[in-house]
Amino acid sequence: MSTAFVESATNTGIPDHPLTPLSAEEIRAVRRIVDEHGLLGESVRFVFVALEEPHKKTVQTFAHGDPIERQARVLLLDRATGQGSNLVVSVTEGKVVALESVDAAANGHVPILDQEFEDIEAFLLDCPDWLTAMTRRGLDPADVRAVPLSAGVFGHEDEVGRRIVRVLAFYQYDAADLPWAHPIDGVVAYVDLTARRVTKVIDEIELPLPTERGQWDAEPHAAAPRTDLKPIEITQPEGASFTVEGNQISWADWKFRFGFDVREGLTLHQLSIADRPVIYRASIAEMVVPYADPSPVRYWQNYFDQGEYLFGRYTNSLELGCDCLGEIKYFDVTIADEDGNPKLMKNAICLHEEDYGVLWKHTDMFNGMAEVRRSRRLVISFFLTIGNYDYGFYWYLYLDGTIQLEAKATGIVFASAHRGPDGFxxxxxxxxxxxxxxHLFSARLDMAVDGDVNAVEEVDAVAVPMGPDNPWGNAFRPQRTRLTRESEAMRTADNFKARVWHITNPDKQNRLGQTVGYALHPEGQPVLLADPSSSIAQRAAFATKHLWVTKYDPAERYPAGNYVNQNPGNAGLPAYVAQDRDIDGQDIVVWHTFGLTHFPRPEDWPVMPVDYAGFKLKPVSFFDRNPALNVPAAPKAHCCES
Incomplete structure (x- = not known):
């Protein structure tokens, strides 16, 4: 039986820690302060509001009872002019402490508002060229569903500095129909969001409209539910093993805080094991979905779901027994809506434990010892729906010190007309x-392995040449390469060499004199496959390497830059590493690109089974021995009954 308890992830009174998320009261205060400074008007909207985290030194030295300076980072958009603003608001002092205008032509626009999407279909219905394209296809324009998408940057001079989206369309036969199954391919509209009109319609080709319905509970897909699957009940009769105090979670030897904002979603902070720090801050800081169709109406399809759309605002309200099983704790999250008012997202974050099979086991031939221990993991997660796709992000903590991030991709694939076997x-x-x-994700890992002084080694498995020291040719060893500067630390995975990256603390050793560390284990799937000279390779440069390492700078938060929407490129990580700073024995940030390369299968239709991507961080010489020796044996009745 699954049970759940719900708690707010935001504070409801005076914050007790610098990393406590903004409360509804603080969000209201932010809006009031912005208004009092004359920055609001009828056409101004709030794009982004989140806690402006204090410098890590302030957080690390914080003691209970110390005064807390509360600030918020705010992005504004004047819809009438397209002008964006970036400001820092001091809730404590009641004033705006920093303000800059966003130079959209040079640096990109602030993210797209939901309100900007709402009138797109009306703009299309006012466009004669669009109506002609629909009529020629024999389609009723009133039944055409518009899907506005971020435009990218492709050298179109008439788009420089303007807020543009490109619109693909789908047909909806009736209210129950899923339009994703009926793409109106061969035509695209360009819309100026500030001018509120269609600026161009490209009508390349008339392609047949796929007519088969896409609902999985309707013909031809509908199937009677199976009757041969018996219930699986997850029970913890003594309750969960974790404890929660505000936004701090403790479980086994693990302790961490969590946060949430609409750009990164779930964030982890001050992650430690056995009172030893491992990561100061962990998040998925960006993702990009580049498409491979080079046709005149689709070549531009490349979506940055965080930097362009702020995917955290599309977080699902999770359901007991469906999204999470067991003894569940849900957390509500408060964000700011586009008018700057607090908005509550119910059951946004899920926390629970899972059994994970065998932790360790041995049956010995000499002394007869036979021991087995069960593994379990702590799971903190959230799920979101952005257009056709659904994504889940699951952080796992294990009893042996392993940290894992797993991204789950499901939902409905973005469809087109099929142009034949030689197409894309x-x-x-x-x-x-x-x-x-x-689907390419960037994890930002502000490492703190036993402290802030860290270094990175690339470790490859290499064969030893035959010779006097290897006469039989069986020898191999790890080859270690120290990455000392940012220019050296732009690396790709190599599964043929079992390549991993060790993040170590050169000032700390275990009982054997070995340098303590954690190893980043990549899955080694392809990075960005687009041509290096392409627009998307410039704008999503972070996705061209599996690993980047930078010296810590609190202003360097996002791998594709602060303003991703219509950014011309080379922002974020390329700009950060151009400084070529020393990263050897420094306070460093590790950025890891991971993801999926998706050649869709018929089995992905009409709804896609979950596909997985992620990475692991495993302790290497961090402990003196197996840290899970203290896990008790399971009661015999639980594992030995026949």
Whole structure:
């Protein structure tokens, strides 16, 4: 039986820690302060409001009872002019302490508002060229569903400095129909969000409209529910093993704080094991979904779901027994809506424990010892829906000191017309294609392995040449390469060499004199496959390498830069590492690119089974021995009954 308890992830009174998320009261105060400074008007909207985290030194030296300076980072957009603003608001002092205008032409725009999407279909209905394109296809324009998407940057001079989206369309036969199954391919509209009108319609080709319905509970897909699956009940009769105090969680030897904002979603802070720090801050800081269709109406499809859309605002309200099983604790999250008012997202974050099979086991031939221990992991997660795709992000902590991040991709593939076997899509249903694409994520890991003085080594498995020291040719060893500067630390994975990256503390050793560390284990899937000279390779440069290492700078938060929407490129990590700072025995940030390369299958239709991507961090010489020796044996009745 699953049970759940709900708690707010935001503070309801005076914050007790510098990393406590903003409360509804503080969000109201932010809006009031911005208004009092004359920065609001009828057409001004709040794009982003989140806690402006104090410098890590302030957080690390904080003691209970110390005064807390509360600040918020705010992005504004004047919809009438397209001008964005970036400001820092001191809730404590009741004033704006920093303000800059966003130079959209040079640096990109602030993210797209939901309110900017709302009138797109009306703009299309006012466009004669669009109506002509629909009529020629025999479609009723009133039944056409518009899907506005971020535009990217492709050298179109008439788009420089303007807020542009490009619109693909789908047909909806009735209210129950899923339009994703009926792409109106061969035509695209460009919309100026500030001018509130269609600026261009490209009508490349008329392609047949796929007509088979896409609801999984309707013909031809509907199937009677199975009757041969018996219930699985997850029970913890003594309750969960974790404890929660505000936004701090303790479980086994682990302790951490968590936060949430609409750009990064769930964030982890001050992650430690056995009172020893491992990571100061961990988040998924960006993701990009580049598509492979080069046609005139689709070549531009590349979405940065965080930097362009702020995917955290689309977080699901999780359901007991469906999204999470067991003894569950849910956390509500308060964000700011586009008018600057607090908005409560119920059950946004899920916390629970899972059994994870065998932790360790041995049956000995000499002394007869036979021991086995069960593994379990702590899970903190959230799920979101952004357009057609659904993504879950799950952080796992294990009893042996392992940290894992798992991204889960599901939902509905973005469809097109299928142009034949030599094209760039898979046929999913008669005449229905799903273009090839990638899902590439960037994890920002502000490492603190036993302290802030860290270094990185690349470790490869290499064969030893045959010779006097290896006469039989069986020898191999780890080859270690120290990465000492940012220019050296732009690396790709190599599964043929079992490549991992050790993040070590050169000032700390275990009982054997070995330098303590944690190893980043990549999955080694492809990085960005687009041509290096392409627009997307410039704008998503972070996705061209599996590993980047930078010296800590609190202003360097996002791998594709602060303003991703229509940014011309080379922002974020390329700009950070251009400084070529010393990273050997420094306070460092590790950035890891991971993801999926998706050649869709018919089995991904009409709804896609979950696909997985992620990475692990494993202790290497961090402990003196197996840290899970103290896990008790399971009661015999639980594992030995026949």
């Amino acid at each position: 899509s898979t046929e999913m249903a008669p005449g229905l294609g799903a273009p090839f694409h990638q």
